[in-house]
Amino acid sequence: MRYIKDDLKNKTILITGGAGFIGSNLAFYFQKHHPDAKVVVLDSFRSGETLSNGNLKSFGHFKNLIGFSGEIISGDINDKDLLLDLEVNYDFDYIFHEAAISDTTAQEQDLMIKTNVNAYKDLLDLAVAHNANMIYASSAATYGNAESPQRVGREAPNNVYGFSKLSMDHLSREYMQKCDINIVGLRYFNVYGAREYFKNTTASMVLQFGHQILAGKNPKLFEGSDKILRDFIYIEDIIQANIKAMMPNTSGIYNVGTGKARSFQDIVDILQKELGTSLECKYIPNPFIGSYQFHTEADIATTQEALGYAPAYEMEEGIKAYVPEIKRIYETEVK
Ligand SMILES: NC(=O)c1ccc[n+]([C@@H]2O[C@H](COP(=O)([O-])OP(=O)(O)OC[C@H]3O[C@@H](n4cnc5c(N)ncnc54)[C@H](O)[C@@H]3O)[C@@H](O)[C@H]2O)c1
Structure with missing residues (x-):
């Protein structure tokens, strides 16, 4: 579905982290709905480089971009x-900043702050230099x-990842005060x-349970999983x-969830229903x-009001829409 009327002709869009999960979905959204945009x-x-927890340092994968015909920079x-080269040789209208150490269990505080916070400041300066809109990924981990x-203004991060995202938000507020660009x-x-x-083991539990079930394995849940509640949000609503x-005068920090908390047990039950x-x-x-977060539920009132955001997928609908892709990935990558 196309969400804005503008055709984005002659507009140039930078997507950092565009070979990752959310960034690649954004890239395909523009290719499909705004083919005139660059x-x-x-x-x-x-x-192949790993962190001390054994996970990859960055999860970008060319397969996420198969079929994408825009420009791709490995950097x-x-x-x-x-970044200087980007400033001199391009003129961005919008920057979607998704690149990050996205692993919430990463222990490398130095790398986390450098990549998630310090590099973001440089990207904000790039946005200011180009008079571009900055739309960046913060997180419920704040x-x-x-x-x-959860409501903006009541943060209590309990890992360095959440702390880094909250630091990005502080930095953004400073730039909102002193600069003219729109920052969301x-x-x-x-x-x-x-x-x-x-994203390997950091992919959502929807995918991981889906593949356990397709393999005929008993789904493995943490004890008390009917009481561990999260606000699970389908990628379409993130897009x-x-x-x-992208709309003007929307600067601010907003929650993006469904506004409903659901349990890990619910995920397994819905998947089992869909997979028979x-x-x-x-x-x-x-x-x-x-x-660990035991109860997340986004207060989305300001997101609805300021952005006109209206989540379209309850978990039942999101999982139903996702199941054919869960099966396809199982057939092509897992089996
Ligand atoms: N997926 C979620 O549930 C979720 C929730 C909250 C916030 N976020 C945030 O959303 C953004 C996108 O997350 P995702 O789920 O797509 O994760 P992802 O790991 O798939 O995407 C991040 C991308 O950034 C790239 N990257 C990492 N370090 C980089 C660097 N130094 N330079 C250039 N690229 C680099 C990776 O290769 C990867 O492709 C991240 O900022 C993440 O923290 C994600």
Whole structure:
């Protein structure tokens, strides 16, 4: 679905992290609905380098961009020469900033702050130099275990990832004060949908449970999973929020969720219904207690008001829409 009327002819759009899950979905959205726009993807892609937790340092994958015909740059947002080159040789109208250490369990505080916060400041300066709109990915991780429903202004991050996203929001407010450009921070809650497979074990539990079930394995849930609630949001609604954030005079920081908290048990139950299975669930102790969110539910009132955002997918609908892709990925990548 196309969310704005403007044809974006002669507009140039930079998508950092465009080989990742959300960034690649944005790239395809523009290719499909605004073919006159020039879209440039910047991503460091994967190199095989891992963090101390064993996960990849960056999850970008060429397969997320198969069929994308815009320009693709392999590069690091921490590379100041590269950013200078972008400033001199391009003239961006919109920057969608999705590149980040997106792994919420990463322990490298130095790399996290450098990549998520310091490089973002350089990108803000690029946006100012080009008079471009900046739309960037913040996160529900800024809230940690803050009381539900989560509301902007009541943050309590409990890992360095959440802290880095909150620091991005502080920086953005400073730039909103001193600069004329439109800056929108979107605090995504738990996103699921196509092109997340290459995030490996950091992909959503919707995909991971889906593949366990397709393999005929008993879905493995943490003990008390009927009481661990999250606001799970389908990728289409994330795209909707990003596109609506392109409208002028929308500067601010907004939650992007459904406004409803659902359990991990619900995910398994809906998947089993859609896949026609009735496998028994296995319950295991939760090793993340202490750094884990037990109840997230976005207060989306200001997002609705300022951006005209209206989530279109309840979890039942999101999972139903996603199941054919879960099966396709299982057939082509997992089996
Ligand atoms: N998926 C979610 O549920 C969720 C929730 C809240 C916030 N977010 C945020 O949304 C954004 C997109 O997340 P995603 O789920 O698509 O994750 P992702 O890991 O698939 O995408 C991030 C992309 O950034 C790239 N990248 C990492 N470091 C880079 C660097 N130094 N230079 C250039 N590129 C680099 C990676 O290769 C990857 O393609 C991230 O900022 C993430 O923190 C995601």
